[in-house]
Amino acid sequence: MTPSNTLIAVADYGMGNLHSVRKALESLGATVSVTDDPAALESAPGFILPGVGAFGDAMEGLRTRGILEVARSRAAEAAEGGRPFLGICLGMQVLVDEGEEDPGVRGLGVIAGTCPRLVRSTVKIPHMGWNSLTFRQSSNPLFKGLGDSPSVYFVHSYEVKPNDPGDVAAVADYEGEIVASLRRANLFATQFHPEKSQKVGLGILANFISLVRQSA
Numbered sequence: 001m002t003p004s005n006t007l008i009a010v011a012d013y014g015m016g017n018l019h020s021v022r023k024a025l026e027s028l029g030a031t032v033s034v035t036d037d038p039a040a041l042e043s044a045p046g047f048i049l050p051g052v053g054a055f056g057d058a059m060e061g062l063r064t065r066g067i068l069e070v071a072r073s074r075a076a077e078a079a080e081g082g083r084p085f086l087g088i089c090l091g092m093q094v095l096v097d098e099g100e101e102d103p104g105v106r107g108l109g110v111i112a113g114t115c116p117r118l119v120r121s122t123v124k125i126p127h128m129g130w131n132s133l134t135f136r137q138s139s140n141p142l143f144k145g146l147g148d149s150p151s152v153y154f155v156h157s158y159e160v161k162p163n164d165p166g167d168v169a170a171v172a173d174y175e176g177e178i179v180a181s182l183r184r185a186n187l188f189a190t191q192f193h194p195e196k197s198q199k200v201g202l203g204i205l206a207n208f209i210s211l212v213r214q215s216a
Contacts, residue, residue: 005031007212009044011071012036013061015051015090017195024195028202030209036065045083046212047074050195051090055115055158056102058094068108075110078187084211085187086142092182092189093160101158111182111189113162120175126157131172131192133180140169142181142188142207150200152180152192160191186211 010022012034025032025048035041049071051058062068075095078085087095094107099115107115118125132149143150154172160179162168169183172192182189188208194201 006033006040006044007031007209007216008033008046008048009041010034010048010050011041011062011067013051013058013065013067013071015053015058015061017050017052017089017193021048021050021088021195024202024205025209028206028209030212036067038067038070041067041070041074045216046208047071047078047083047085048088048208049075049085049091049094050088051094052155053090054101055090055093055099055107056105058090059102059105059107062094072108072110075108075187079110079184081185083186083215084208086208087182087189088195089156089191089193092191093158095182095187095189096160096162099158110187111160111162111167111184112164113160113167115158115160118157118159118178123175126155127174127178128155129153131174131178131180133170133172135170136165136168137170137183140183141211142183142204143170144207146200146203152190152194152197152200154178154180154192156191186215
């Protein structure tokens, strides 16, 4: 169970990188719980869906742990201006309708779009390393105080393609444009890993914590 004073619940659905996200948040003073309890995930002021792994495994993990619907409802709530939600890496990819990695497996479907394989001719796949962000939205509280073109750390072999360009918060260049971040109202998502992006990443997580506290 998540303690009643928890500020942010990190969804535990059997995928990697959950505890490094928790440690980064705790270093910034947030009270955090990694949990697969649906009631706890529903009640926490902030919700984070991180993850490293395959699209189909992620959806199956959410389903078998009984937290698929709460993940979908929290993301949809945030997209309408409700309590903040942050998807990280795989947690961003499953926000769309479907992923090419596992044909026929439906995503959360909160952001209309797909997640095809990242195809490039001269650079390595997976895309692994540091890249600068170019912001696409005029004002995004998740990126407050980061300055221009901050560098963040990526590890991925698939890329999100939202139907609505207005959902794209930031892009990066890797022999062509990659959607690096999505935002709709209080629904935020990053293809990169804030918890591995040193000072910039901690700034992003600190901004998310501030947003959660404002909404609590």
